Amino acid sequence: MIRRPVMGRPHRLGGEHLLVSLLVLYVSFTTLWPLARLFSAAFQPGEDGTPLGLMLTTLASRSALRALSGTLQTALLSVAVSTVIGVALAFAVSLLKLRTRAALTFLILIPLIVPSQTMALAWIELFGAQSPILKPLGLAPPPGSTNPLYSTGGIALVMGIEHMPLVFIAVRAALRALPADLVEAARILGISPGRIGLRIVLPIVMPSVLAGSLIAFAAAIGNFGVPALLGIPGRISVLTTLIYQRLNGFGPAAAGQVATLALVLAAMAALTIVLRNIVTTRIAVPLPAGTPFVPTRRAPVIEFLLWIVVLILSLVPLAALTMTALLPAIGVAFGPDTISLDQFRAVLDNPTVRRAFANSLLLAVITAAISMLVAVPLAFLSQRRTNPVLRLLDFVIEGPWVVPGTVVALGMILAFLKPLPLIGLSLYGTMAILVIAYLSRFLPLVLRPVAAAAQSADPALDEAARITGAGLNRRILSIFLPGVLPAAAAGAILVVMTALNELTLSTLLWSSGKETIGVMIFALQYEGNSTGAAAVAVLSTLLVLSLAGGATLIGSSMPKGTLPWLE
CATH class of the missing domain: 1.10.3720.10 (MetI-like)
Incomplete structure (x- = not known):
């Protein structure tokens, strides 16, 4: 036995x-x-x-150097957008007592859940000359003008909003581990909520801010959907689109060249992950064990403003995309008499689209x-x-x-x-x-x-x-x-x-x-x-x-x- x-x-x-x-x-x-x-x-x-x-x-070719420059410019600008918005939303959602916290969190993460090319297309329709939302308000670009998103700034804006949830998730996780005693001690000393956030809480969660920003940068340099839909029409070259264009134009004959470009992307991503690991393991501030902070301060005005911001970032572009899909053709004004399901019928009747699904x-x-x-x-x-x-x-x-x-x-x-x-x-x-x-x-x-x-x-x-x-x-x-x-x-x-x-x-x-x-x-x-x-x-x-x-x-x-x- x-x-x-x-x-x-x-x-x-x-x-x-x-x-x-x-x-x-x-x-x-x-x-x-x-x-x-x-x-x-x-x-x-x-x-x-x-x-x-x-x-x-x-690597010495002009096209590669131009694409590398475009990759770094759009990625760094997008990280700035992701960091500012992601940190602000994380602080508001985590440090305030909100009645609709769960719904707001889900909507904040919509740009991460919805595919990259869909979000890019949604923003294109929102800012286009025929925008079904901005045109009736008189805010759309003049007819025949180039979409303002077909630019370095446009690519950075859309990628920044798309990758913002990565910063939000990292910072919110740190804020949820914040000891309640730390905040209460600051309140007892009479420190205002604004100074508590900027002078006490932000320095503590800064390693998480850096870690989230680095993840957003890694996502940005590898993003293809946004630079393809916005950058190719705007003649903005990045490494991902250059690889796509080289393979489309020259096929396997360009394998060595595009492999080199791909290795540059891989090296940049690897360096970013190494830096993130250094930040999380060596720079992170060890927090004392204690009861996690639970928000008690209600802010109905801020909650209302949060809803406006989140709706603009997540749902308004998708609404513009949906309204465009309900039009029979581009250029037709959106209205009760022009709404049609013809485009949905057309794509569902298309055997190639059905096969793709x-x-x-x-x-x-x-x-x-x-x-x-x-x-x-x-x-x-x-x-x-x-x-x-x-x-x-x-x-x-x-x-x-x-x-x-x-x-x-x-x-x-x-x-x-x-x-x-x-x-x-x-x-x-x-x-x-x-x-x-x-x-x-x-x-x-x-x-x-x-x-x-x-x-x-x-x-x-x-x-x-x-x-x-x-x-x-x-x-x-x-x-x-x-x-x-x-x-x-x-x-x-x-x-x-x-x-x-x-x-x-x-x-x-x-x-x-x-x-x-x-x-x-x-x-x-x-x-x-x-x-x-x-x-x-x-x-x-x-x-x-x-x-x-x-x-x-x-x-x-x-x-x-x-x-x-x-x-």
């Missing part, structure tokens, strides 16, 4: 070793191999055999399902073992989510353009390459909630099952899975919400018959069919928001922080 578990242990450990090996193969195929091909393409010698000649020639749904569901199957055993092993291979896997898995999507897509092209060994088939131009790219990109969205839920699980249950001789599969399926299933389901919903309207990967990897929703919105707008693009964007946004509502319904059973809009 005593020796049986000991005798069975090598077999059980062998099962865990096999599972680790399978996970290593999975991550190597979906992530390591594409990134390795990207590096090898960028570090090719020049035409004259000079080491790193291709990289040096590409079907493809996106299929890709999103497959990605979510496979990511759950991978995340659950990986979280199980990571929480119970100190295997260095697992720690390395965890680091590698974060890579495709941290680096810009353009980098991931280019790695996929280089890895799967040629026929695969043994089977002799090329995945380029097939749905399979999109599936692999999505799996590589979105696995962290499932893994993080599952890992958070696994940390709160009681390890004694697994140890008891191990002692009684339960096999690895039984321990995972019967003991570990029930405890993390709500978190895994929440992560899967986040994957579906994100993948449904994905644009960056799809734009570089799609082929005829493999269109996605994001590609269709971009293509319709690029062709000048703004009302059709608006209709598709509205339908896709309604789909995403319905998924967000479904996730909210099961939010009480999820780990805290899984859904950022929940209290």
Whole structure:
């Protein structure tokens, strides 16, 4: 009786070793191999055999320098917008007693939930000469004039609002951990609320402000949807759009050049994440343990003003987009006699659009399902073992989510353009390459909630099952899975919400018959069919928001922080 578990242990450990090996193969195929091909393409010698000649020639070109300058300008300006708005909203929502706090929080996060290209299109319709909202008010640009958003400032404004929730989330998390004693002591001393916020609270949460700003910067340099829809018409070049244009114009022949540009993006993103980690680990102010601060001061006037600001940032652009989709054509004034569902009927009758919705749904569901199957055993092993291979896997898995999507897509092209060994088939131009790219990109969205839920699980249950001789599969399926299933389901919903309207990967990897929703919105707008693009964007946004509502319904059973809009 005593020796049986000991005798069975090598077999059980062998099962865990096999599972680790399978996970290593999975991550190597979906992530390591594409990134390795990207590096090898960028570090090719020049035409004259000079080491790193291709990289040096590409980086010295005027187009690359112009795109790099445009990337830095738009990203830095957008971070300024994100930081100012995000910090102000976080302070108001966290330090004031608001009756509508939950609703305000959800609306503040709308720019992060709604896809990048949809928000860009919404702002285009809001500020255009034919704006259904600004034109009746006499605030729209003159007819025939260029949309003011087709500029560096316009790109920075829209990206800044889109990434503002990243700063908001980081600062609000710090404010929610603020000790109540600290604020109460300041009040007893007679310090005004304004000075408490600026002189006491802001310095304490400044590391979180910096961390959120750095995340916003990383998101900005990798953003494709906004620079593509605003920058290409305005002749504003950034690295993501330059990569897209080079691949569209020269195809795989430009692989080495675009790989170099992609590595520049990856290096900038990696440096940003390193700086963020330094800020959070070395600069952050340790707060004394105590009762978290609970706001008691009501401010109905400020709450009213908050609603105005949040509605302008989140819903007014979407309202302009919806109103545009209800018009029969651009240039027609919006009114009761011109409202029509013709554009919705037209896009739904379009077989290409229907195929795009079907493809996106299929890709999103497959990605979510496979990511759950991978995340659950990986979280199980990571929480119970100190295997260095697992720690390395965890680091590698974060890579495709941290680096810009353009980098991931280019790695996929280089890895799967040629026929695969043994089977002799090329995945380029097939749905399979999109599936692999999505799996590589979105696995962290499932893994993080599952890992958070696994940390709160009681390890004694697994140890008891191990002692009684339960096999690895039984321990995972019967003991570990029930405890993390709500978190895994929440992560899967986040994957579906994100993948449904994905644009960056799809734009570089799609082929005829493999269109996605994001590609269709971009293509319709690029062709000048703004009302059709608006209709598709509205339908896709309604789909995403319905998924967000479904996730909210099961939010009480999820780990805290899984859904950022929940209290």
